Amino acid sequence: MADLPKKLKVGGKTYQIDKTTEDDAPVVLVKGGSELQRFSPNITEAELKVILEHGSSIPGDV
């Protein structure tokens, strides 16, 4: 798994990051408010910031 902080602030919103497993598969859970999103364990902090801010790795392509 990539090194990720436990908390990440993006666009004024704070997300909690949890590296865990679901059904024996490693996964990165990102919780912001009531919203829970799942990411590959290979995700980097830079990739995560872009996706959380824009909803996609290509800003504007949602």
Place this chain on the structure above:
Amino acid sequence: MALYQIYNGPSPTTAAQVAVTTGNTVKTLLQVKASATKPIQVIDWGISFDGSAAATPIKVELMETDVAATVTASAAADLNKFDPEALSGGDPTTNLLPVGTTSTGYTSTGEGTIAAVREFDVQFVAPTNQYWKQFPLGLEPMVQVSKFLRVRVTAGTAVNAYCYVTVRV
């Protein structure tokens, strides 16, 4: 045009690729979103199951949909660069293949309300078996811009699955 191979899980390191449960309701195992500017050409795809006893076959579909499933977002490292163009082309997630929880990813937790589908391949595959198809040259299906390529299964009893698509963008 560059070739990428994408699996239904994170790219492995020291251990084998992780297989993912099919569940026992309709489930998208893998989703690839075409960007707003580039359609996707599907070269081949495959799926295999780890069942060890004969049982009712699993419905498997390769399809284009108008609506995204909610998935585990892939990372750039999960998109295998398959040919020289891909290897020299930089990070495809920034311009060719968007990743995100409603873009390219795997293991759906929400199928979305699909209104329009183009089926590219539909099969029954035994839970002890595997299936692979390479589309004939010149007859490769195209995924339209901003649409979603999905590998979707409907299993009566859950088994684990590997699946992949090879796409040209």
